[in-house]
Amino acid sequence: MVLSLSSHNVIQYLYKAGLCSSEEGANTDSELPRTSQKNFNLLVTLPGNNKILVKQERFIDNDGEPQEFFNEWLFHQLLQQFPVLGNISVIASLVVHFDEEKSILVRHYLKEYFELASFYQKNAYFPKAIASAIGISLGALHRATFNRREYRDFMATAPQGQFRYQFYNPAQGIGSIGPEIFGNVPTDALKFYVLYQCYESLEAAIAELAYEWNPCCLTHNDLRLENILVHSRWERLDNCLVKLIDWEACSWGDPAFDLGTLVASYLTIWLENLVVDSTIELEESLLLAAIPLEHLQHSILALILGYLDTFPRILEHCCEFVQRVIQFAGLVLIHRIQEKINFEKSFDNSGILMLDFAKVLLTRPQESVLTVFGISELEIVKFFTNSAQLSHPKRENNLLRIYYEKTRLRGC
Ligand SMILES: Nc1ncnc2c1ncn2[C@@H]1O[C@H](COP(=O)(O)OP(=O)(O)O)[C@@H](O)[C@H]1O
Ligand SMILES: [Mg+2]
Known part of the structure; x- marks a missing residue:
């Protein structure tokens, strides 16, 4: 039977794995407050007062194979090999041990750092310098790995x-639903699925985003x-x-998705505090x-400006990059709603x-750029592109409309 940490x-496990010189003097702080649904996290203080984070994956797929920690381990090896x-400090690996069989990952714990989510929540203060540093860091990661075949092959x-x-x-909508939905989600939450399925333009926008998905660099994905x-x-x-941590979902991907996820995270702070x-x-x-x-806009803008300043070449590669960021932000919001329904069993x-706003981002990205960043797309990209690039080729609708059978809830 697999050891359950x-x-x-x-402490005994760490001692046997050679990560702790003696069982004396080491102690478990407590389970981290933010332990997620999928992992079990323990913070351990080693003799000498160094802290490590010990994680065990709770859900293992049907074959009993560890899934996500492998990606972080692979990422760690990529950094070692190249x-x-x-040397990019913001992504420097903190991994010290990976046990594939037991699905355990151990990381150095950075005592002098704090979590950005808690900082924003406690202070309701959104300094531009932090958002800008995140944009610059992410731009550096994407730029350094952009179109590099050796990194891509490694990540494969x-x-x-x-x-x-x-x-x-990741450009996927809400999958097909079956009768089991009635047992899995509260009645109020069925409305989410009904509304989602009513918006055909939303599904078309997601399908187009998926079609244009362009994996070209290493992405964090969470x-x-x-x-x-x-x-x-x-x-x-x-x-x-x-520092960017938790590389469990990293892979070769589309840079607009990482930036879109960040934009969605800022928008969530706003959207979760609405008067409804x-x-x-x-x-x-x-x-x-x-x-x-x-209050958030100057941070969201600093984020994208920091990013584009570090990696302006992305605009040559994808002239509609800013709009795609907005669309991915909309998509991420939809997935956050679904996560909340699944884990907190709530939808109000x-x-x-939030769904309505996400729909606007996905289906009307050009107008939404102004809403989200406070300035237009042209004003954003003009600092980083020459005038020839500024005139977009008109977006062609390159998708054939495909109808497919999908379970629909009554009411649509
Ligand atoms: N190396 C680290 N240094 C400091 N804090 C960390 C470190 N790793 C994780 N944390 C904290 O623990 C939380 C959970 O860790 P994370 O790896 O993101 O787990 P999960 O897979 O459960 O999301 C993080 O949100 C962060 O607050
Ligand atoms: Mg995490």
Whole structure:
């Protein structure tokens, strides 16, 4: 039977794995408050006061194979093999041990850093310098790996005994639903699926995003604010302000998805603080938020400007990059709603508003650029492109309309 880690056996495990010189003097702090649904996390203080984070994957797929930790381990090996990447401090690997059989991953714990999500939540303060540092860091990662075949091939490695036929395309809508939905989600939440299925333009926009998905660099794929750490003395530092952690979902992917995930994370702060009432229109609710969009806008703008300043070449590669970022942000919002339904079993009027807003981002990205960043797409890209590139070729609708049978909920 596979060992199930707990605060009682973790020190013994670390000792046997050679990560702890003696069982004396080491102690388990506590399970981390933010332990996710999929992993079990333990914080351990070693003799000498160094801290490590010990993680065990809770859900293992049907074949009993560890899945996500393998990606972080692969990423760690990539950085070791190619020091040019390993030297980018913001992504520097913290992994010290991987046990494939037991699905355990151990990382150095950075005591002097704090989680960005908690910082924003506690202070409701969104300094431009932090967002800009994130944009610059992400731009550096994408730029350094852009179109580099050797990194791509490395990331195509699959766990032993498995095959990786292609990289995961995250531009996917809500999958087909079956009768089991009635047992799995609360009745209120069925409305989400009903509404989602009513919007054909939404499905078409997602299908187009999937069609144009262009994997060309190493992507993190899970840039929620919980996976970004900020140095406690960030105000006095010029660099090393931030660290990107939790590389379990990383792969070869489309850079617009990473940036879109970040934009969605900022928008969520706003959208989760709306005043929602059946008598209030969407526009009015959006204006009445406890944390208004304007408070976040300068950070969202600093994020993309920092990114494009570091990696302007992406605009040559994809002239509609900014719009695609917005569309991915919409898609991520939809998936966040679904996550909330699955894990918290809740969906209310604020979820409906979030879905409506996500739909606007996906189906009207050009107008939405102005809403989200506070300035137009042209104003954003003009600093980084020459005038010839500024005139977009008109977007062609290169998708044939394909109708496919899908279970629809009554009401649509
Ligand atoms: N190396 C680290 N240094 C400091 N804090 C960390 C580190 N790794 C994780 N954390 C903290 O622990 C939380 C959970 O870790 P994470 O690897 O993201 O787990 P999960 O897979 O459960 O999301 C993070 O959101 C962060 O607050
Ligand atoms: Mg995480």
